[in-house]
Amino acid sequence: DIQMTQSPPSLSASVGDRVTITCRASQGITNSLAWYQHKPGKAPKLLLYAVSRLESGVPSRFSGSGSGTDYTLTISSLQPEDFATYYCQHYSSTTWTFGQGTKVEIK
Amino acid sequence: QVQLQESGPGLVKPSETLSLTCTVSGGSISSYYWSWIRQPPGKGLEWIGYIYYSGSTNYSPSLKSRVTISVDTSKNQFSLKLTSVTAADTAVYYCARFARKGWFFDLWGRGTLVSVSS
Numbered sequence: 001d002i003q004m005t006q007s008p009p010s011l012s013a014s015v016g017d018r019v020t021i022t023c024r025a026s027q028g029i030t031n032s033l034a035w036y037q038h039k040p041g042k043a044p045k046l047l048l049y050a051v052s053r054l055e056s057g058v059p060s061r062f063s064g065s066g067s068g069t070d071y072t073l074t075i076s077s078l079q080p081e082d083f084a085t086y087y088c089q090h091y092s093s094t095t096w097t098f099g100q101g102t103k104v105e106i107k
Numbered sequence: 108q109v110q111l112q113e114s115g116p117g118l119v120k121p122s123e124t125l126s127l128t129c130t131v132s133g134g135s136i137s138s139y140y141w142s143w144i145r146q147p148p149g150k151g152l153e154w155i156g157y158i159y160y161s162g163s164t165n166y167s168p169s170l171k172s173r174v175t176i177s178v179d180t181s182k183n184q185f186s187l188k189l190t191s192v193t194a195a196d197t198a199v200y201y202c203a204r205f206a207r208k209g210w211f212f213d214l215w216g217r218g219t220l221v222s223v224s225s
Contacts, residue, residue, distance in 0.1 A: 034211040043111070043215040044201070050209065087152060091210040094165070096142075098152035 002026050002090050006099030012107040019075040021102045023088035028068050032091050035064055035073045038101075039084045047086075048073070078104070109134035111202050111216035119196075119223050125189040129202030129216060136160050136183045140205035142212065143176060143187045145198040153198075157205065158185055192223045 003026040013019050023033065031051045038044040046055045048064040051071060061076045075082055083106055088099040115127035129141070142157040156166035158176040166174045170189070178185040189196060199218040206213035 032210070036212075041217065043217045044203075044212075045215070046206070046211065046213050049206070049211045055213065089152075089211060093210050096144075096154040096210070098154075100151045 001095065002029060002097055004088055004090055004097050004099040006086075006088055006102050008102060009100065010103040010105060012105045013078050014107045015078055015080055017078045017107075019078050019082075019104060021073045021086055021088075021104075023066075023071045023073070023099050025069045025071075025090055029090045031067065033064070033066070033071050034089045034091060035062075036087045036089065037082075037084045038087065044087070075104075109204075109214060111204065111214060113200060113202050113216045113219040115219060115221070117220060117222060119192055119221060120225050121193055121223055122191055125187070125192050125196060125221055125223070127187045127200055127202075127219065127221070128184050129186070131183045131185075131204075136178065136180055136185065139207070141178070141185045142203045142205060144201045144203055144212075144215075146201070146218075147195070147198040150198075152201075155187065155189075155200075194223050197221065197223045 005024045007022050033051050034049040035047045036044045047058050052064040063074050085101045085103045087101050090097045110132050112130045119125045137160045143155040146152050156176050158164045158178050173190045175188045199220050201218040202216045203212040204214040
C-alpha cells in the first residue's frame with residue numbers, strides 16, 4: 001500500500017504569511033493527489049485535485065504543485081478563515097490513502 | 108446545494124454491530140459513488156468502502172470481513188454496518204461523495220462520533 005506522509009504535523013503562522021505544507025508518497029502516484037481543508041465540527045472541503053486543479057469556488061490563494069512522490073500545498077497569503085487542518089490524499093480506482101494532517105494555527 | 112448528514116447511535120457495545128445512515132439532501136443519490144470514511148481519535152483518515160447508487164460495492168481489505176454498505180435510492184440514503192466492533196472502531200465516521208471528475212471526494216458530511224464501550 002502507498003503511504004502518505006505529511007509535514008509538518010502543525011505550524012503557527014500569521015495572517016498574510018505564505019504557508020507551505022508537504023506531502024510525500026511512499027512511491028510515485030502519477031499526480032493522483034487531492035488536498036482537503038477541515039475545520040472542527042464542519043465537513044471536510046475539497047481544495048485541489050490532480051495536484052494543482054482548483055475546485056470550483058476555492059480562492060486562488062490556494063495552489064498545489066509537485067510530481068512523482070513529493071507534493072506541496074501553498075497558501076500564498078494566509079487569511080483568518082484558513083486556520084484549519086489540511087489533509088493530502090492519494091486516490092485511484094481501488095485505493096484511497098490520506099496523510100496524517102497538518103494543523104495550521106494562529107501565531 | 109447538496110448536503111450529506113450522518114445519523115446513528117453514538118454508543119455501541121463491544122461485539123455488537125455499528126449501524127449508520129447517510130442522508131443525501133438537495134440532490135439525487137443516483138449516478139454517483141458514495142463512500143464511508145472514518146477517523147479514530149488522534150489518528151488519520153481511513154477509507155472504509157464505497158457503493159454505487161446501483162448497489163455495487165468495494166470495501167477496504169482490512170475491514171472487508173466486517174463491513175456491509177447498502178443503498179436505498181427511494182430514501183436517498185446509504186448505510187454502513189460494521190459487525191463485531193471493538194474499542195479500535197471508536198471513531199468519527201464520515202460519509203462522502205466521489206466526484207464525477209475523478210476518484211476523490213467532492214462532498215463530505217460533518218461526521219458523527221461513534222464510541223465503542225460497555
